[in-house]
Amino acid sequence: MIKIKRYKNNPIIVPKIIKPSRDDFEVIGAFNPAVAQYGDQTILLMRVAERPKQVSKELKIPFFSLSSKSIEVIDLDKTKFNLSDPRVAAPKNSKYDFNYLTSISHIRCARSFDGINFTIDDEPFIFPHNEYETFGLEDPRCTKIGDVYYINFSAVSPKGVCVELVSTMDFKSYKDEGVIFLPDNKDVTIFSGMSSGSYWALSRPSVPSTGNLDVWISSSSDLHEWGRHKKLFGGSNSDWDNGRVGAGIPPFLTPYGWLEIYHAANNKNEYSLGAILLDRDDPTKIIARYPKPIMVPEYEYETNGFFGKVVFTCGGILNNNDLIIYYGAADTNISVAKVNLDDILSGLEKNSNVEG
Amino acid sequence: MIKIKRYKNNPIIVPKIIKPSRDDFEVIGAFNPAVAQYGDQTILLMRVAERPKQVSKELKIPFFSLSSKSIEVIDLDKTKFNLSDPRVAAPKNSKYDFNYLTSISHIRCARSFDGINFTIDDEPFIFPHNEYETFGLEDPRCTKIGDVYYINFSAVSPKGVCVELVSTMDFKSYKDEGVIFLPDNKDVTIFSGMSSGSYWALSRPSVPSTGNLDVWISSSSDLHEWGRHKKLFGGSNSDWDNGRVGAGIPPFLTPYGWLEIYHAANNKNEYSLGAILLDRDDPTKIIARYPKPIMVPEYEYETNGFFGKVVFTCGGILNNNDLIIYYGAADTNISVAKVNLDDILSGLEKNSNVEG
Numbered sequence: 001m002i003k004i005k006r007y008k009n010n011p012i013i014v015p016k017i018i019k020p021s022r023d024d025f026e027v028i029g030a031f032n033p034a035v036a037q038y039g040d041q042t043i044l045l046m047r048v049a050e051r052p053k054q055v056s057k058e059l060k061i062p063f064f065s066l067s068s069k070s071i072e073v074i075d076l077d078k079t080k081f082n083l084s085d086p087r088v089a090a091p092k093n094s095k096y097d098f099n100y101l102t103s104i105s106h107i108r109c110a111r112s113f114d115g116i117n118f119t120i121d122d123e124p125f126i127f128p129h130n131e132y133e134t135f136g137l138e139d140p141r142c143t144k145i146g147d148v149y150y151i152n153f154s155a156v157s158p159k160g161v162c163v164e165l166v167s168t169m170d171f172k173s174y175k176d177e178g179v180i181f182l183p184d185n186k187d188v189t190i191f192s193g194m195s196s197g198s199y200w201a202l203s204r205p206s207v208p209s210t211g212n213l214d215v216w217i218s219s220s221s222d223l224h225e226w227g228r229h230k231k232l233f234g235g236s237n238s239d240w241d242n243g244r245v246g247a248g249i250p251p252f253l254t255p256y257g258w259l260e261i262y263h264a265a266n267n268k269n270e271y272s273l274g275a276i277l278l279d280r281d282d283p284t285k286i287i288a289r290y291p292k293p294i295m296v297p298e299y300e301y302e303t304n305g306f307f308g309k310v311v312f313t314c315g316g317i318l319n320n321n322d323l324i325i326y327y328g329a330a331d332t333n334i335s336v337a338k339v340n341l342d343d344i345l346s347g348l349e350k351n352s353n354v355e356g
Numbered sequence: 357m358i359k360i361k362r363y364k365n366n367p368i369i370v371p372k373i374i375k376p377s378r379d380d381f382e383v384i385g386a387f388n389p390a391v392a393q394y395g396d397q398t399i400l401l402m403r404v405a406e407r408p409k410q411v412s413k414e415l416k417i418p419f420f421s422l423s424s425k426s427i428e429v430i431d432l433d434k435t436k437f438n439l440s441d442p443r444v445a446a447p448k449n450s451k452y453d454f455n456y457l458t459s460i461s462h463i464r465c466a467r468s469f470d471g472i473n474f475t476i477d478d479e480p481f482i483f484p485h486n487e488y489e490t491f492g493l494e495d496p497r498c499t500k501i502g503d504v505y506y507i508n509f510s511a512v513s514p515k516g517v518c519v520e521l522v523s524t525m526d527f528k529s530y531k532d533e534g535v536i537f538l539p540d541n542k543d544v545t546i547f548s549g550m551s552s553g554s555y556w557a558l559s560r561p562s563v564p565s566t567g568n569l570d571v572w573i574s575s576s577s578d579l580h581e582w583g584r585h586k587k588l589f590g591g592s593n594s595d596w597d598n599g600r601v602g603a604g605i606p607p608f609l610t611p612y613g614w615l616e617i618y619h620a621a622n623n624k625n626e627y628s629l630g631a632i633l634l635d636r637d638d639p640t641k642i643i644a645r646y647p648k649p650i651m652v653p654e655y656e657y658e659t660n661g662f663f664g665k666v667v668f669t670c671g672g673i674l675n676n677n678d679l680i681i682y683y684g685a686a687d688t689n690i691s692v693a694k695v696n697l698d699d700i701l702s703g704l705e706k707n708s709n710v711e712g
Binding site: 095096097098099131132156158159160161162178179180181182183184185203205206207208209210211212214216218219220221222224225226227228229230231 | 451452453454455487488512514515516517518534535536537538539540541559561562563564565566567568570572574575576577578580581582583584585586587
């Protein structure tokens with residue numbers, strides 16, 4: 001078994017220390033952060049989920065209004081919606097996942113010089129501002145290419161869940177780079193370097209015709225246009241990954257190939273982490289895949305929260321031979337764990353299963 | 357009303373004149389053809405749907421086997437599948453569209469010197485041959501760029517419905533150009549020319565989160581990688597297009613902008629044709645949209661077939677000022693209609709509705 005060492009004082013960031021974007025809102029989650037090493041600083045690009053304080057019998061739903069260019073609140077009659085999944089409000093008897101989300105997420109920076117103690121920005125970094133983001137921005141990933149940090153995230157709106165890209169050089173301002181993957185798609189991670197002259201990305205398109213939620217791989221010459229799509233891997237029949245899979249940390253190069261730490265959910269919506277190794281020169285080829293999870297939700301802060309039993313990573317930092325994994329726990333807080341790279345790579349070598 | 361003139365001897369191609377790819381199969385549909393003008397010839401790249409002759413009480417399902425590299429047949433117990441949609445077999449109580457298709461489609465050429473009388477090739481042109489095509493190839497479109505004809509189509513398999521591209525210069529052999537749009541996506545049409553230095557395409561991604569089936573627009577520098585995706589238009593609340601929309605004929609340039617003839621289905625699965633005009637220099641801008649259908653299924657050959665009440669176009673030919681629309685009727689046969697371009701353009705100008 002690959003040894004993951006959690007930080008003893010987890011979680012390192014909890015919702016109550018985050019200033020809401022307005023006084024009548026409450027922050028219910030700070031989780032699933034992208035990670036950037038920016039000079040001496042470790043920056044977490046947190047997903048901050050907030051909602052109107054629930055002060056009446058109606059369910060108060062937040063959304064970004066294109067006409068007022070600000071967040072507005074509508075009151076829903078709770079009896080007319082299915083609220084069994086706390087994340088969404090779907091009209092009863094609808095076959096679709098949602099009409100509304102119960103919270104709205106933006107991206108906020110937390111900054112640290114030791115990777116453990118973070119100072120949280122008072123203001124959002126990337127806030128909903130266009131037609132694809134009216135229900136918020138979720139689950140960012142960050143990939144540094146040259147001097148530019150590229151940040152991609154799921155943009156949620158009545159148009160669906162698509163994937164947008166922005167770029168920054170200073171984590172103060174950013175430039176919109178447009179929609180890079182059509183809806184519905186999530187969990188896009190851009191490789192932290194080129195291979196065979198191309199950029200590469202993993203993504204997890206939704207496939208309603210057959211219900212598959214698998215990871216595909218695509219290549220690009222400019223980060224804006226993506227193609228040469230191939231299905232890379234799906235879940236298995238095991239009890240930790242028989243629901244779906246999605247990419248996690250942007251793949252990074254090791255002496256044995258591109259290492260990807262991904263998430264998998266079982267059919268009880270419990271999220272674990274897995275490891276897969278891709279060929280250095282042709283990342284569409286799987287070299288090795290660890291058949292078991294490398295991390296499962298175990299601790300109270302991972303099993304008890306807004307959406308329980310979730311460990312979900314969007315980024316990590318390589319520190320000598322240690323991979324520092326930042327992860328969202330229970331869709332609520334941010335925690336950190338450490339794993340020795342050799343331990344993962346030798347575990348992959350000894351226990352591989354390359355079936356996709 | 358825009359005047360569409362159907363050919364008096366429609367349909368021009370029916371399934372019974374098509375040779376099946378093997379003796380124990382029957383052709384049940386020749387429809388939804390892409391169209392190419394190749395020298396003096398008009399070539400229809402027909403979708404030919406065939407199935408095993410049904411000789412036993414089991415439902416015989418065809419699929420392309422990756423191990424034998426040929427079409428194989430499996431027997432399904434009819435009592436265990438929902439067969440209410442004749443096109444698919446879904447396990448009872450499944451929430452997914454299908455586990456199997458009841459027929460398998462390939463692409464076959466029909467060739468003509470007058471655009472009406474066609475000679476049908478005995479052999480398929482593009483036949484299932486890879487992991488994305490095990491349930492067949494559907495609804496091709498053809499766009500000539502330079503001397504090369506690019507053909508894209510929906511590739512259907514248990515991995516979902518994705519969009520592949522091939523190229524040909526002679527309609528005898530072709531080159532695989534890979535998967536250009538992730539699943540689930542359909543009805544991709546590549547513009548018949550560049551605009552502002554880019555190639556452009558319309559597509560219709562599936563969006564299970566909210567159920568939208570709308571047309572998006574994407575651009576490309578090389579036809580393989582696509583990005584800068586924007587939602588372009590959806591259906592309306594009218595009784596002809598309140599179900600979904602999808603692109604049809606590859607958009608072509610007129611003096612007023614890019615003209616697109618698309619299909620729309622209502623919530624009774626009746627398919628009509630509509631017209632929309634896009635800005636010459638920025639095709640993400642809608643100039644005009646005709647609020648009514650330009651063609652609805654009316655004639656017996658359009659209302660009675662494998663899947664009734666369908667007119668569905670994948671291609672046309674400009675002949676002086678006439679647009680010759682080839683279309684699939686009732687998912688069964690191929691018919692042809694003519695419309696004067698000025699009639700469409702003046703109709704668009706007078707009756708526009710640019711709401712998307």
